[in-house]
Amino acid sequence: MTAGRRSERILAVAQAASEVGEALADVLAEASADASGRAGANGARRDEGRRDDAEGDGDVAGRVADALAFLRRRLTGEFEVDDFGFDPELTDTVLMALARPLYTRWFRVETRGIENIPDAAGALVVANHSGAIALDALMTAIAVHDEHPRHRFLRMLGADLVFQTPFLGELARKSGATLASNQDAERLLGAGEVVGVWPEGFKGIGKPFSERYKLQRFGRGGFVSAALRTRTPIVPCAIVGAEEIYPVLGNMPTLARVLGLPYAPITPTFPWLGLFGLIPLPSKWLIEFCPPVPTDQQPAGAADDPMLVFDLTDQVRQTIQQTLYALLVQRRSVFF
Amino acid sequence: MSRVVLVTGVSRYLGGRFASILTSQPGVDRVIGVDVVPPPHDIGSADFVRADIRNPVIAKVIARAEVDTVVHMNVIATPTHAGGRVSMKEINVIGTMQLLAACQKAPTVQRLVVKSSAGVYGSSPRDPAMFTEDTGAKVLPRGGWGKDSVEVEGYVRGFSRRRPDVDVVMLRFANIIGPGIRTALTDYFGLPVIPTVLGFDARLQFVHEDDAVEAMRLATAGSMTGIVNVAGDGVLLLSQAAHLAGRTTLPIPTPLTGIAGNLFRRTGLADFGTDQMRFLSYGRGLDTTRMRRVLGLEPRYTTREAFADFVRGRTLRGLLSPDRVEAAESALLETALALAPSPRTPVDVAATVQP
Numbered sequence: 001m002t003a004g005r006r007s008e009r010i011l012a013v014a015q016a017a018s019e020v021g022e023a024l025a026d027v028l029a030e031a032s033a034d035a036s037g038r039a040g041a042n043g044a045r046r047d048e049g050r051r052d053d054a055e056g057d058g059d060v061a062g063r064v065a066d067a068l069a070f071l072r073r074r075l076t077g078e079f080e081v082d083d084f085g086f087d088p089e090l091t092d093t094v095l096m097a098l099a100r101p102l103y104t105r106w107f108r109v110e111t112r113g114i115e116n117i118p119d120a121a122g123a124l125v126v127a128n129h130s131g132a133i134a135l136d137a138l139m140t141a142i143a144v145h146d147e148h149p150r151h152r153f154l155r156m157l158g159a160d161l162v163f164q165t166p167f168l169g170e171l172a173r174k175s176g177a178t179l180a181s182n183q184d185a186e187r188l189l190g191a192g193e194v195v196g197v198w199p200e201g202f203k204g205i206g207k208p209f210s211e212r213y214k215l216q217r218f219g220r221g222g223f224v225s226a227a228l229r230t231r232t233p234i235v236p237c238a239i240v241g242a243e244e245i246y247p248v249l250g251n252m253p254t255l256a257r258v259l260g261l262p263y264a265p266i267t268p269t270f271p272w273l274g275l276f277g278l279i280p281l282p283s284k285w286l287i288e289f290c291p292p293v294p295t296d297q298q299p300a301g302a303a304d305d306p307m308l309v310f311d312l313t314d315q316v317r318q319t320i321q322q323t324l325y326a327l328l329v330q331r332r333s334v335f336f
Numbered sequence: 337m338s339r340v341v342l343v344t345g346v347s348r349y350l351g352g353r354f355a356s357i358l359t360s361q362p363g364v365d366r367v368i369g370v371d372v373v374p375p376p377h378d379i380g381s382a383d384f385v386r387a388d389i390r391n392p393v394i395a396k397v398i399a400r401a402e403v404d405t406v407v408h409m410n411v412i413a414t415p416t417h418a419g420g421r422v423s424m425k426e427i428n429v430i431g432t433m434q435l436l437a438a439c440q441k442a443p444t445v446q447r448l449v450v451k452s453s454a455g456v457y458g459s460s461p462r463d464p465a466m467f468t469e470d471t472g473a474k475v476l477p478r479g480g481w482g483k484d485s486v487e488v489e490g491y492v493r494g495f496s497r498r499r500p501d502v503d504v505v506m507l508r509f510a511n512i513i514g515p516g517i518r519t520a521l522t523d524y525f526g527l528p529v530i531p532t533v534l535g536f537d538a539r540l541q542f543v544h545e546d547d548a549v550e551a552m553r554l555a556t557a558g559s560m561t562g563i564v565n566v567a568g569d570g571v572l573l574l575s576q577a578a579h580l581a582g583r584t585t586l587p588i589p590t591p592l593t594g595i596a597g598n599l600f601r602r603t604g605l606a607d608f609g610t611d612q613m614r615f616l617s618y619g620r621g622l623d624t625t626r627m628r629r630v631l632g633l634e635p636r637y638t639t640r641e642a643f644a645d646f647v648r649g650r651t652l653r654g655l656l657s658p659d660r661v662e663a664a665e666s667a668l669l670e671t672a673l674a675l676a677p678s679p680r681t682p683v684d685v686a687a688t689v690q691p
Contacts, residue, residue: 075656080570083570166536173537178465179463184465
């Protein structure tokens with residue numbers, strides 16, 4: 001019966017906002033229900049039955065109390081961040097809840113092979129990068145958190161540009177990201193975290209639409225040596241759909257230089273429609289986590305053997321490329 | 337075991353506390369405290385010698401007392417405490433040079449302990465989350481205390497090359513905090529409203545003053561050598577620390593931070609240069625594996641506990657003190673309950689009671 005009441009309220013919200021457009025209201029209702037439901041989790045974000053709790057806990061008073069308690073903890077500083085500045089409570093309660101409608105409604109992400117991410121041990125998720133801004137990283141983080149039975153957090157590795165940009169850098173650290181450096185990667189993997197890396201970097205997200213789903217060079221293979229040193233498995237991950245959200249037709253190199261950015265894309269909607277051009281196209285996404293590539297059978301000192309590192313890098317890159325092609329065949333169309 | 341210890345900077349808070357603890361240390365025969373002004377606090381049974389380390393007189397002090405351990409704690413972080421940036425730089429750099437020159441000439445000296453700072457790592461968006469002792473700064477500190485510390489460490493390295501028989505220890509401290517110590521950062525958290533850099537929330541790491549003194553004691557009494565980071569466990573975000581101190585923050589856009597910093601310096605409210613601004617934007621973390629393994633220090637306070645002790649000690653109370661926030665919370669909750677559609681709540685209560 002509480003579930004019924006919940007949908008009732010969502011409907012009410014949807015009706016109230018009907019002039020804004022039914023779909024949008026639906027998305028908002030889910031976001032707010034999600035956010036207040038999660039507020040009660042109070043940093044002690046435990047796995048089993050968490051979702052059931054959020055659904056069963058239907059009374060308004062309880063939710064208001066939870067939300068106020070959350071605000072109080074924020075205002076008095078009574079919360080914990082780890083050494084990297086990761087704030088699990090904020091990520092769980094606010095950041096993920098805000099991005100979740102994008103995952104479920106807008107891109108309708110389908111995730112496969114989540115069982116390839118270990119339950120407790122460390123793993124290095126290596127994925128392809130595309131889509132002008134790194135929404136694919138955000139969606140992968142939600143996929144790992146929401147689809148995995150243990151609701152694990154994906155600790156993303158980002159470029160230094162992310163951390164020097166106001167607001168973005170702050171949000172990135174709070175949502176668990178840290179600098180893509182061997183030191184940080186090894187520290188996280190050593191602590192048994194699931195780490196996400198996009199080795200194509202800016203070459204990947206800034207590439208023109210004509211080169212979609214063609215993997216770019218995989219950096220210098222630093223991620224492989226980090227996995228080898230910490231003896232953590234590498235989970236190749238293929239993301240289909242992110243290429244079409246902002247089809248990059250051209251680049252404005254002069255503007256990019258002025259703004260200190262690696263590229264300034266021209267898409268069918270940006271910059272022509274101004275801020276509306278920033279709305280991503282609602283492509284259909286598929287994310288597949290491939291079977292892990294073990295690193296624990298490699299000989300000691302393998303991380304310092306460049307040939308072995310190159311081979312392993314190539315193997316991971318090939319796996320992702322093949323999986324991308326397979327997923328593209330399976331996808332019915334770009335938008336459905 | 338050391339017998340005669342010379343401590344510089346003994347008239348400052350940490351130096352004084354360290355000297356007085358050292359006098360009760362078994363195996364230490366004599367502690368000589370050196371500074372330009374007499375210590376304002378008790379330094380135990382340590383002998384105070386009024387001498388300026390910028391002056392060659394210090395060599396005579398070392399030679400006459402046959403000092404075997406020199407503890408250099410006279411690297412000053414706050415220009416206002418030293419009488420301006422020029423004199424601060426002179427004390428830090430020229431003072432260290434003179435002191436090391438004197439040590440080099442003194443055959444009795446066997447051990448040198450230097451209080452350095454994590455400022456040598458600088459602060460930038462390209463930093464790893466935690467600095468280990470062998471990681472260099474990605475962006476070298478360009479001025480102020482950080483630069484002084486880098487130079488001091490350079491001279492100490494030069495000294496250890498010229499006197500390989502002397503055991504050299506350098507401790508790189510995270511920001512020292514506690515109820516007693518006064519630094520630029522404690523002044524900063526004492527401000528009624530805390531200016532921060534808009535769009536950034538730095539990770540801060542603190543070490544409690546008691547743990548800092550203990551680290552100096554272990555480094556002086558022990559036989560370890562090399563560089564060791566000293567910090568409490570965990571990190572606090574700048575905004576979080578401000579809220580824990582009951583303060584509200586005032587975010588200032590990056591282009592205006594220079595002007596704001598100058599304003600604060602002029603008015604004497606807080607002492608902030610460019611490096612401090614970078615620190616307040618990006619923060620810094622230290623890896624303390626060596627502190628535990630090599631120095632053998634198990635800090636009694638975590639970063640958070642050290643900060644809480646500082647807040648308690650200063651009885652900092654602001655707009656956002658916990659009791660006020662809690663009062664506001666319960667008031668809001670009552671209002672919300674009163675406004676809530678009444679037929680629903682009782683039904684829910686009944687539903688939960690029935691089974």
